[in-house]
Structures are given as C-alpha cells and as structure tokens.
Amino acid sequence: MIHTAVVVALIVVGVFFLTVGTIGLLRLPNVYNRMHATSKPTTLGTAAIFLAGFVHFGPGERG
Amino acid sequence: MTEATPAVLETAINGALILVSGLCVLCGYRVIRGPTNPDRVVALDAIATNVVAIAVLFALLTDRGLFITVSLVLAIIGFIATVAVAKFVTDGEVIE
Numbered sequence: 477m478i479h480t481a482v483v484v485a486l487i488v489v490g491v492f493f494l495t496v497g498t499i500g501l502l503r504l505p506n507v508y509n510r511m512h513a514t515s516k517p518t519t520l521g522t523a524a525i526f527l528a529g530f531v532h533f534g535p536g537e538r539g
Numbered sequence: 540m541t542e543a544t545p546a547v548l549e550t551a552i553n554g555a556l557i558l559v560s561g562l563c564v565l566c567g568y569r570v571i572r573g574p575t576n577p578d579r580v581v582a583l584d585a586i587a588t589n590v591v592a593i594a595v596l597f598a599l600l601t602d603r604g605l606f607i608t609v610s611l612v613l614a615i616i617g618f619i620a621t622v623a624v625a626k627f628v629t630d631g632e633v634i635e
Contacts, residue, residue: 483599484551491555494592498562501569501585507577510569514585522592522614529595533604 479531486528493521552600556593563589580624587617 493516500513566589569582591610598606627633 480545480548483548487551487555487596487599490592491558494559494562494589498565498585498589501582502565507575507581510578510581514581514588517585518588522588522595525592525595526610529599529607532599533607 483528483532486524486531490521490524490528493517493524497521549600552596556596556600559589559592559596563593576628580621580628583624584617584621587613587620591617 497514497517500516501510504510504513563586566582566586570579570586573579573582591614594606594610594613598604598610623633
C-alpha cells in the first residue's frame, strides 16, 4: 500500500518535471533559455523516475 | 501486467507512458522547425531524456529489471551523441 503510493508519487513528480521542461523547450524565445529549461527534467524528472524504479525493485537480487 | 502489480500503479504507469510519448512528439516539433542547429541539438537531448524515462516506466510496467539496464545504457549513449553533435556544431567536424 505505502509501496504503491510512494512509486505513484515519484512517477507523478517525474512526469511533471518532464512536462514542464518540454513546455519550456517549446515556448521560450532563444537557445540559451531552452537549454536552461531542459536541464531541469534531465536532473529532477529522470532522477525521480529512477527513484521510483529503485523503490519498486528494491536493493534485492535484480535491478 | 503481472498480478503483483496493483491496478492503481498500472493505471498510473500507463498514463505516464502515454504522456511522455506525447512529449517526445512535441519535442519533435522543435527538432523539425527549430530555427538553428543548436535548437535541434537541445531538442534531441530532451528526446533522449524522455526515452530514458520511457524505458524505466516500461521496466516498472512489466516487472522486468533488465530494462533499468537498458535505460542506463540509453542515457550513456545519449550523452555521447550530444557531445558529438555539439562538437560538430562548434568545430564543423567530429574527429579532426
């Protein structure tokens, strides 16, 4: 129960950051603003989705 | 997919997969219509990040830990590709 809730919360956080980064990539005016916008999902969004995978699989025999 | 995955988790992962796939299509707009070449490099880097997230979500959906390894290798190859394209944009050639 708590396991599922933690995994779903981390997935929601990761997908939120990926969405914000893509909106910034589409709407900001020049190259440097777009690089600034896409550096956030690279660190925060993907890290949150990887943490969801770590919570789901655990430090066991796989993963 | 397996019976160990609860219905809520499966619904959340399916929604996240559909949403991140749509974000890849939206990044493809910037790849095609980007005004300059550095715009395309940044958009391709964003697509590589989204594909890494798709691989992790697919590993969660199918309960196969092998796809975590797939996502890590995709992250490494995306980094190398971004470095190569950036070197091509600045210098005009990759290996002199």
